[in-house]
Amino acid sequence: MLSLSFPPPKVEAIPFYSNTGRQVFVLRADAIDPVISGNKWFKLRYYLAEAIQQHKTRIVTYGGAFSNHIIATAAACKAAGLACTGIIRGEQPLVLSHTLLQAQAMGMQLYFISRQDYAAKPVPGWVNPTTDYCIAEGGYGKTGAAGAATMVAGIEGFTHILCAVGTGTTMAGLITASPGTKVTGISSLKNNTALATEVAALTGTPAANVDILHEFHFGGYAKHKPELLFFMNKLFEQTGIPTDFVYTGKLFYGFHELLRQNYFVPGSKILLIHSGGLQGNLSLPKGTLMY
Known part of the structure; x- marks a missing residue:
């Protein structure tokens, strides 16, 4: 729960x-x-509840260097006791954005891929279906929309x-x-x-x-x-x-x-x-x- x-x-x-x-x-x-501001929490709420119900231990999601979804996911996972990894659009920069620094400080692991590869939203080989729960960029999906409706x-x-x-x-x-x-x-x-x-x-x-x-x-x-x-x-x-x-x-x-x-x-x-x-x-x- x-x-x-x-x-x-x-x-x-x-x-x-x-x-x-x-x-x-x-x-x-x-x-x-x-x-965990604004619509971000509402889009995440049912995904996180489902992940916990399915006994997943890590959230994997997608976003850019300034993504509100990335920082909200990091904060929500920390509060819910879930590990999390963000698949970040673009090569790793020499200096991380405020968003990524804050997400990292909250425990999110960052995994950078090229913009060209990111466009296909690949599921990396290290994702374990038994323990990992994937959420699309921005929480897109019917589960995210259902959560947004509760707003x-x-x-x-x-x-x-x-x-x-x-x-x-x-x-x-x-x-x-x-x-x-x-x-x-x-x-x-x-x-x-x-x-x-x-x-x-x-x-x-x-x-x-x-x-x-x-x-x-x-x-x-x-x-x-x-x-x-x-x-x-x-x-x-x-x-x-x-x-x-x-x-x-x-x-x-x-x-x-x-x-x-x-x-x-x-x-x-x-x-x-x-x-x-x-x-x-x-x-x-x-x-x-x-x-």
Whole structure:
């Protein structure tokens, strides 16, 4: 039995947007834990429970040098008493990222493979099916989506839900958990049009009905521009909500632009999913952000 658990994330109104004719709220999944943050815990929870139920002793998973999933997995495995290994995209650098250093400090073993080899997500020969439990990059899969769905358990009455999209697992869970609500994803990846198909594969929803917007990526995954960083500081100044430049900063920026473009009809009740990942900001020069 998995004893690791967190309280349900709180839903908070954002008064800054109260004069727009729309009600705007944020699900503060970022606040449940400083490391096992946001949607990462919810995507992991059923995988870890299944691993323990099957008497596995090590989690093996995939991610990049700045992956929120990698650091969350390392922290969750430490808390759950499981060993873990991260298969990391790219050759081992001379200096590890903040993310990988922290994951390593929590007990995660790091196994680096070339980007070309990583693309195939190989299962290395040293993986032992008897003792090891493999989780896909970002927790992608129906088990991850089922966990993500619990993030909004009991939350109803919204006309729109917006979330950042990486693998699409969280979005799939939100779609499953919120029938009748329009779920919109803001992609953090540049021109990854396959995302709609990947979300559809987890939900049974036709890909044509999966609403993912691709114009707010600011150059691609983990890329940013001064305009985004300025917006993130301004958002924090006006609302007290911290965001990261990989996912949630782009989510809130995209929402702000959609609101300005009257994408949401007056009277809409909108929920933004703050999926955590603030550790990604550690790669920015000190003083870039005011929080």
